[in-house]
Each structure stands twice: as structure tokens, then as C-alpha cells.
Amino acid sequence: MPSARPLLLTLMLWPAVVAAQDKYGSRNGTITFFSSAPLEDITAVNRNAASVLIPSTGAIEFSVLIRAFEFEKALMQEHFNENYMESAKWPKATFKGRIVPNAGDDLTKQGVHSAEVDGTLNIHGVERPLHTTAQLISGPDGRIKAGCTFEVKPEDHAIAIPGVVRDKIAKSIQVTVDITYRKL
Amino acid sequence: MKRRSFLVIGLLAALVAAFLGYRAWNETVPEAADHKPEMALPAGELFLAFQQDEAAAGRSYNGKLIQVQGAVREARTEEDGRLIVLLETGDAMGAVLCEFPIGAKVPGAGTSVTIKGYCAGYNFDVLLQRCAFVPEHR
Numbered sequence: 001m002p003s004a005r006p007l008l009l010t011l012m013l014w015p016a017v018v019a020a021q022d023k024y025g026s027r028n029g030t031i032t033f034f035s036s037a038p039l040e041d042i043t044a045v046n047r048n049a050a051s052v053l054i055p056s057t058g059a060i061e062f063s064v065l066i067r068a069f070e071f072e073k074a075l076m077q078e079h080f081n082e083n084y085m086e087s088a089k090w091p092k093a094t095f096k097g098r099i100v101p102n103a104g105d106d107l108t109k110q111g112v113h114s115a116e117v118d119g120t121l122n123i124h125g126v127e128r129p130l131h132t133t134a135q136l137i138s139g140p141d142g143r144i145k146a147g148c149t150f151e152v153k154p155e156d157h158a159i160a161i162p163g164v165v166r167d168k169i170a171k172s173i174q175v176t177v178d179i180t181y182r183k184l
Numbered sequence: 185m186k187r188r189s190f191l192v193i194g195l196l197a198a199l200v201a202a203f204l205g206y207r208a209w210n211e212t213v214p215e216a217a218d219h220k221p222e223m224a225l226p227a228g229e230l231f232l233a234f235q236q237d238e239a240a241a242g243r244s245y246n247g248k249l250i251q252v253q254g255a256v257r258e259a260r261t262e263e264d265g266r267l268i269v270l271l272e273t274g275d276a277m278g279a280v281l282c283e284f285p286i287g288a289k290v291p292g293a294g295t296s297v298t299i300k301g302y303c304a305g306y307n308f309d310v311l312l313q314r315c316a317f318v319p320e321h322r
Contacts, residue, residue, distance in 0.1 A: 027308055047283075063307055072212060091305050
């Protein structure tokens with residue numbers, strides 16, 4: 001799986017390289033996914049997403065540990081890791097892209113901002129383009145809260161759902177991102 | 185008579201299977217507090233293993249209940265009540281990040297602690313989830 005490391009490493013580990021650009025980061029973003037199923041709704045949360053955002057260029061990257069998704073039920077978590085996501089083989093999901101605010105808008109300016117997000121989502125070792133809309137709130141403390149919701153189809157990422165449960169799992173999974181960036 | 189006995193045994197077996205299935209389906213994710221760790225090592229050693237070869241360390245540690253020992257770099261309680269403890273690793277850019285359930289006692293910075301938790305992998309920090317403190321034996 002291509003890694004999100006280059007930009008994340010550059011930004012988080014060698015700040016001097018990009019000292020001229022204001023960069024924002026977080027290692028505790030929350031990613032939630034929800035799937036409505038006839039037997040039972042399935043939900044899981046990951047509170048350890050790492051991300052870097054450069055408002056001046058719009059560059060944005062995420063790196064998420066698959067094993068860090070927590071379910072209420074042990075069996076769901078086991079099936080998620082071993083049968084569907086194969087987390088031993090593909091331990092991370094990544095997103096690399098660009099966040100484009102409305103013309104002339106500055107994401108670091110205090111207030112609420114809306115922006116388009118375009119990039120490549122890599123789950124289960126399969127890359128797919130992703131487009132969504134994000135809302136960002138730049139606070140007086142200099143932090144930027146960002147959130148968005150999008151849909152992911154397991155079949156788009158070669159995630160095989162066994163025939164026995166195929167009809168019991170939603171065709172697309174709703175993913176919600178909630179993250180607070182602080183200046184690095 | 186024989187046929188009735190088979191029916192009763194079959195019914196009982198079906199009931200037991202249904203009960204076991206129901207219990208397995210509803211079993212919650214295990215907490216470290218209730219289980220014995222599979223291995224124990226210093227926090228810095230665990231972090232170094234992931235830094236040097238993430239894939240190999242992942243094969244050794246991911247999904248396993250690990251006990252680590254180290255000094256507390258930072259401890260904070262999140263808005264939802266979860267305790268987060270960062271253990272020193274000898275690398276300022278990364279830590280062993282231990283997530284505790286709501287209600288865990290906050291240790292002081294610099295304190296030496298022993299913690300067990302389920303390893304989720306390495307994402308700049310090594311992440312241990314559903315952690316519990318291991319009492320020091322004197």
C-alpha cells in the first residue's frame with residue numbers, strides 16, 4: 001500500500017523543511033463509520049487518525065490505523081480486521097489530496113469555512129478518487145476544527161463480503177471525519 | 185420412545201448452540217485489565233522495533249496484549265473521559281500512546297509505570313488500546 005509518509009514525515013518530523021509554510025497537524029482525529037444493516041447497525045470509531053494540513057497550499061493528508069477502529073462487539077471487530085479489511089496485510093488507510101476553499105477564502109481566518117476536498121483514498125491497498133465537502137471552523141485559539149462525511153463502497157476497495165452476509169451489510173458505508181488541527 | 189429421545193437431545197443441542205451463538209455475538213471487546221499479557225518489554229524497545237521495521241514489528245505485536253514499562257511523558261483526560269498516557273521512548277517525535285477506559289487514575293508526569301494494552305500499530309506513536317495499569321510488586 002502506498003504510504004502517506006512522505007508529506008506527513010516531512011511535515012511532522014522535519015519542520016524546518018517547510019518552515020515558510022504554516023502547517024497544522026493532529027494525531028487524534030476521529031473517524032467514525034456507520035453501516036445500516038437489517039440485523040443490526042454497525043458502527044466503529046477510531047480516535048487516533050494522524051493528519052497534516054497546509055492551508056496556504058491546501059495540501060492535506062491522513063493516515064489511519066485499521067486496527068484502531070473500535071467496535072462494541074468483539075466478533076464484529078474480529079471479522080472487520082481478519083475477514084474484511086485484512087489489517088495484518090493492509091494496516092493503514094490513507095488519504096492524500098487537496099482542500100480548496102471558496103475563492104479568496106483564508107482557512108486560517110477566524111470563522112466558519114466551507115471547502116471542496118479532492119484526493120485519493122487508499123483502503124485495503126486499493127486507491128480510489130474521493131471528492132467531498134468539508135466544513136472548517138477556525139477558532140480564536142488558532143486551532144482549526146474540520147469535519148466531513150462521505151460514502152465508501154467496500155467493493156470499490158476489493159473488500160470481499162461473503163455471500164452469506166452480503167445482503168445483511170449495507171452496500172456503502174458512511175464515514176465521518178472530525179478533527180482539530182493545531183499549528184505545528 | 186427412541187425417536188422421542190433423539191428429538192429431545194436434538195432440541196437441547198439446538199438450544200445450547202443458540203445460547204452459545206448468542207453469547208459469542210454479544211461478547212464485548214476485551215479489556216486488558218481482565219487478561220494476562222502475551223509479552224512484556226520496555227516502552228522504548230517497542231517503539232524502536234516499529235521505527236526500525238514497521239512491518240516486522242506489526243507481525244510481532246499488532247493485535248496482541250502487550251505489557252510495557254516506561255516513564256510518563258504526558259497524561260491527559262480527553263473530553264469523553266478517556267485517559268491518554270504517553271510513555272517516553274527516547275525519541276521526542278514519538279511515544280507509546282496508551283488509551284485507558286473512562287475513570288482510570290491519572291499518573292504524574294515522570295512517574296515510572298507498567299501498563300498493559302492491545303497493540304493497534306504504529307502511526308507516529310505506537311498505540312496501545314483498552315489499557316490497564318499493572319501494579320508494581322515491591
